Amino acid sequence: MAKKSTSKKETIEKEATKKAAKQGKEGDLWDKLINMDRRKATKFIIGGMIIAIIFGTIALISDSLANNAYDWEYYKLHENDLGYWRGEYGYQEFLEREKEIYAQADWMRFQEAIFENLARIGVNFGLIFVMVGFIGYSADEEMDPKKRQMSFLLAALIITVVMFSALSTGITISVG
Amino acid sequence: MIQILNISENNLIDNEMKSLKSKKNLTIFLAIGIIFLILAPIVGEMTETIRILNEKDKLVDQESEISFRDVDSYNVNIKENQKITIKFSVYAQNVTASLKIFGKGLFDSEYNKNDTFGPPNVSGRYFLISRPTWSGDPSWSGYTQTVVSCVQDDFYYIEFMGDGDLGNTIWNEPGEYVIFVYGSNSYNMSTEVFYNIEIYKDGPSAVIRKVFSSIGWVILIVAGLVILNNSIKKFRSE
Numbered sequence: 001m002a003k004k005s006t007s008k009k010e011t012i013e014k015e016a017t018k019k020a021a022k023q024g025k026e027g028d029l030w031d032k033l034i035n036m037d038r039r040k041a042t043k044f045i046i047g048g049m050i051i052a053i054i055f056g057t058i059a060l061i062s063d064s065l066a067n068n069a070y071d072w073e074y075y076k077l078h079e080n081d082l083g084y085w086r087g088e089y090g091y092q093e094f095l096e097r098e099k100e101i102y103a104q105a106d107w108m109r110f111q112e113a114i115f116e117n118l119a120r121i122g123v124n125f126g127l128i129f130v131m132v133g134f135i136g137y138s139a140d141e142e143m144d145p146k147k148r149q150m151s152f153l154l155a156a157l158i159i160t161v162v163m164f165s166a167l168s169t170g171i172t173i174s175v176g
Numbered sequence: 177m178i179q180i181l182n183i184s185e186n187n188l189i190d191n192e193m194k195s196l197k198s199k200k201n202l203t204i205f206l207a208i209g210i211i212f213l214i215l216a217p218i219v220g221e222m223t224e225t226i227r228i229l230n231e232k233d234k235l236v237d238q239e240s241e242i243s244f245r246d247v248d249s250y251n252v253n254i255k256e257n258q259k260i261t262i263k264f265s266v267y268a269q270n271v272t273a274s275l276k277i278f279g280k281g282l283f284d285s286e287y288n289k290n291d292t293f294g295p296p297n298v299s300g301r302y303f304l305i306s307r308p309t310w311s312g313d314p315s316w317s318g319y320t321q322t323v324v325s326c327v328q329d330d331f332y333y334i335e336f337m338g339d340g341d342l343g344n345t346i347w348n349e350p351g352e353y354v355i356f357v358y359g360s361n362s363y364n365m366s367t368e369v370f371y372n373i374e375i376y377k378d379g380p381s382a383v384i385r386k387v388f389s390s391i392g393w394v395i396l397i398v399a400g401l402v403i404l405n406n407s408i409k410k411f412r413s414e
């Protein structure tokens with residue numbers, strides 16, 4: 001009986017220490033974010049921008065592939081005709097290749113749905129990094145108050161963009 | 177104190193050496209991945225078809241027109257979604273050579289029956305003949321037949337998948353088949369029938385392409401994850 005009670009006590013103590021450690025860690029993370037120095041904030045902004053640019057480029061490539069799928073399809077079909085006429089393969093092979101071209105072109109058009117959504121997640125992830133960086137600037141007491149305000153506004157603007165792009169199809173800016 | 181400094185210097189050098197080594201390994205890893213991706217379509221194209229038979233000026237006696245026992249026969253096995261391509265031609269005076277394809281069961285049965293003039297009289301399976309002409313759409317120049325006869329000078333490009341019908345369509349029926357050639361020589365003094373035959377089978381190109389490109393992508397993704405992990409570690413340590 002005595003053994004049981006001691007073991008129970010031990011487990012409760014262990015759990016309490018674990019919880020405290022976890023809370024401490026979480027506290028550390030938020031503290032780190034608020035007490036971030038200017039150098040680290042700049043690192044966050046640059047890192048976030050790089051991530052956003054990489055994923056944005058992926059989205060652009062995916063979009064371009066989907067837009068050019070029809071042109072690619074016509075080109076490959078014509079090339080298939082030429083292969084048959086040159087006697088490189090027979091009519092059955094010609095038909096098989098034709099079907100494969102249609103399937104591949106369909107995939108090129110469809111991949112946009114997958115990769116653009118993945119890229120959107122990546123861009124948002126990068127923008128969150130940038131936002132954290134600007135929050136770091138705004139929390140820096142050594143900085144000019146106007147710059148701090150501007151940084152805070154920029155962070156708010158970025159989170160608005162992230163929210164809009166997550167909830168709607170996206171934000172477009174038209175010039176001219 | 178000097179000893180401690182020396183030890184820390186040695187540690188720094190060790191760490192730098194390690195990071196250099198890991199960078200070198202990563203570069204090699206990335207290069208292997210890219211090589212696999214480049215090789216996938218090249219090796220795939222090379223194994224698109226495999227030649228399983230190449231006979232030039234092959235001789236068959238004109239008795240082959242009378243008896244199944246005298247025909248030239250070639251056994252082929254067709255797997256699921258597989259196709260064989262045959263290039264059949266004759267370039268010899270007075271010679272008529274014909275090609276048919278039977279299922280192995282029918283061929284063995286006819287071989288045992290050995291009816292006179294069996295080879296030209298028994299119908300075989302349908303195959304597709306291609307005659308690509310630049311003046312027309314590809315669909316105008318592909319048609320099905322159960323026999324092709326090369327008279328003196330002729331060339332046929334044949335595709336066979338198991339069976340077909342009169343509507344210019346062939347389809348896949350996996351199984352054992354026998355391609356056989358029989359012929360005649362119209363010159364009284366000769367009984368020799370010369371013909372050329374090449375048989376190609378669909379190769380494992382699709383599988384090779386998939387395996388090579390999958391390995392390439394897996395290597396690139398793993399390398400990317402390792403680079404990401406290293407950069408996060410570096411970022412954290414700073």
